[in-house]
Amino acid sequence: MKNYHVYMLACADDTIYIGVTGNIERRLAEHTIGVDPACYTFQRRPLSLLWSTTYYNVVEAIECEKKLKRWSHGKKMALALGNWDEIKRLGRKKWKM
Numbered sequence: 570m571k572n573y574h575v576y577m578l579a580c581a582d583d584t585i586y587i588g589v590t591g592n593i594e595r596r597l598a599e600h601t602i603g604v605d606p607a608c609y610t611f612q613r614r615p616l617s618l619l620w621s622t623t624y625y626n627v628v629e630a631i632e633c634e635k636k637l638k639r640w641s642h643g644k645k646m647a648l649a650l651g652n653w654d655e656i657k658r659l660g661r662k663k664w665k666m
C-alpha cells in the first residue's frame with residue numbers, strides 16, 4: 570500500500586509552503602537543494618519541516634493539502650504546534666452586525 574504525505578515547510582521569508590508527495594524524503598531533499606528554480610520554495614530557502622501527516626489514499630491527501638492552503642498563517646502554525654484549541658478558535662467565523 571502506497572503512502573501519501575501532506576507536509577508544511579517553514580520558509581526563510583516566514584511564509585509556509587504546503588505540498589503533497591508519495592516520497593517525503595525525496596521531496597524534502599528536492600526542496601532543500603533547490604532542484605526547480607520555478608518552485609515556490611527555491612528563493613525562500615533555507616526551509617524546515619513544520620508538520621506532516623500520512624494518508625493511504627491520494628484523493629484524501631490532496632483534499633487535506635487544498636484545505637490547509639486555505640487556512641490562515643496562524644491556523645497553520647497552530648496545527649504545527651498541535652494547538653487544537655487555537656485551531657478551533659481561529660476557525661470560528663467572525664460575524665459583523
